[in-house]
């Protein structure tokens with residue numbers, strides 16, 4: 368079997384790694400000549416909307432999938448015209464590319480989300496404040512990531528300036544949720560509707576970027592864990608999503624509130640390579656190719672620590688017992704995810720010391 372992937376970054380690299388033992392060959396489309404996945408997959412160097420590039424990456428492919436949600440609509444149309452199945456289906460992209468449609472979908476499913484109002488001009492500010500109040504967060508509806516394209520609004524008076532700062536139109540204003548921590552849930556769904564639901568995890572961010580994931584989320588009440596998983600399942604089913612998706616959540620004293628959907632494998636699921644019976648990457652490959660899904664259960668407890676900006680010394684990381692290092696082969700740059708390290712143990716207590724060692728090294732290297 369052969370899989371085409373739009374995007375050749377570290378997510379595609381880990382998808383290709385998962386595909387290899389299954390005998391599935393991989394081609395990636397990525398304009399960057401030194402993209403991470405190009406090290407192990409056939410690499411088509413072209414823009415995502417380049418017709419010849421799209422034809423090339425889909426040549427001989429059973430399915431084309433993607434590793435990022437901002438795939439141009441024209442790319443998907445071109446592939447569809449050539450009769451190449453694109454999975455997840457385009458609906459997963461069109462809805463999750465737009466924060467407003469995403470929130471509308473989840474609210475319609477009865478999932479708790481932050482109060483929100485759409486802003487298309489400065490004139491919408493008063494009505495948005497009436498509905499949502501302040502403080503809040505103003506976000507661009509499209510193309511935001513890792514905390515980019517958003518501005519905190521402390522008081523009602525700050526909203527007009529924030530609207531101007533983000534371009535005045537196509538914005539969403541959300542009420543600020545007071546959360547105790549951030550969680551996420553990863554779900555894989557097969558072409559036959561079968562599901563593999565990973566345990567919800569706890570995520571800590573730094574500078575708007577994921578810094579550390581603890582899997583499963585420590586001390587999450589069973590009813591909240593079930594609710595988080597149910598949120599992931601209802602989103603996957605509502606989108607008729609095939610493959611992996613992730614829903615980011617806030618844990619609040621009043622229960623779980625959903626924030627956003629990523630229609631793809633997710634950084635908060637990297638722990639599953641070593642920490643789950645079947646990783647999110649393998650389950651995505653299995654899912655889109657119509658193969659049976661694997662077991663998403665955790666093997667003990669795991670922690671994943673991101674390496675951002677610059678890399679700690681490899682030998683120091685490898686000296687931590689049980690550390691698994693994944694290096695994406697990218698050059699250092701502020702705010703850039705370069706690698707991650709995963710630790711797996713039998714208990715939270717057994718994880719504490721190796722995790723602390725990894726945190727010290729990775730935290731010091733972060734944009735150092």
Ligand code: AMP
Nearest residue numbers: 481504512513514541542543544626627
């Ligand atoms: P997002 O791009 O929506 O994932 O937002 C980036 C980060 O901003 C989240 O991980 C949260 O830490 C924070 N955030 C986003 N939306 C809200 C909200 N409505 N209330 C509180 N914090 C938020």
